[in-house]
Amino acid sequence: MSNEKTYTGSCFCGAVQFTVTGKPEGMGYCHCDSCRSWSAGPVNAFTLWKPESVHITRGADNIGTYNKTENSFRKWCKTCGGHIFTEHPGMGVTDVYAASIPDFPYEAGIHVNYQETKLRMKDGLPKMKDFPKEMGGSGLTVAE
Template identity: 60%
Template sequence: MTTTHKGACFCGSIEIEVSGTPEGMGYCHCASCRAWSAGPVNAFSLWKPDGVRITRGQDLLGEYASAPNSKRRFCRNCGGHLMTDHPEWGVTDVFAAVIPSLAFEPGLHVNYAETVLPMRDGLPKFRDFPAEIGGSGEQVPE
């Protein structure tokens, strides 16, 4: 049986559904994610694109391509951030806060060299990204 989680934007005009198991979960500390989320860190959950569906409000879905590998999606009604498509990596990052029923189990930190909020949780902290997705693979101390 496939696990399904539902979520919505801030005003509820756009509803989203994710199915299956996340490819990964963690925290991003890059300046871009911090600015986009208006917070010191962004909690992410990565899904195969075919496991992510907009079930209501597709016409309200806005897009901002901040980089070739980051197509950020948001509600044009309330401005609530929903997800970022990463086509080069074959995943969609659905922000963990958007899917409240998901048991968030982070496995790593990325772009930790840019952190403004040190987190001492014992998880691997990558300077940029793991080597498997094009990063240096270099880990930095907590």
């Protein structure tokens, strides 16, 4: 039996429920136009998990999928429209929106796609122009 911590999350109405287990691969803020448009906010708080750490526990048949590109398969609840997570198969991670797992101790470590920001955040965290090299980006940082 694993002693890894499991956290429960859901869509806005609760029709879709899921768990995430263990520790995420990373946490931070994304400032790209796609995430901002999808989240209807100036920035998106992400938690990146290995796909095998994310389990749908209720409402799997109620999940809709949209992909503008092959990089991101965005998932939402067909009942309330609440956003749940985004699968990034090319990066081998699933982005579970931090706000959808309320008891998870979210702690951002990085900003990605900061060159596209609409909301400057002076928090001392690294501000990546796009993505770290390990995720296929340039690895370049920009000024806070």
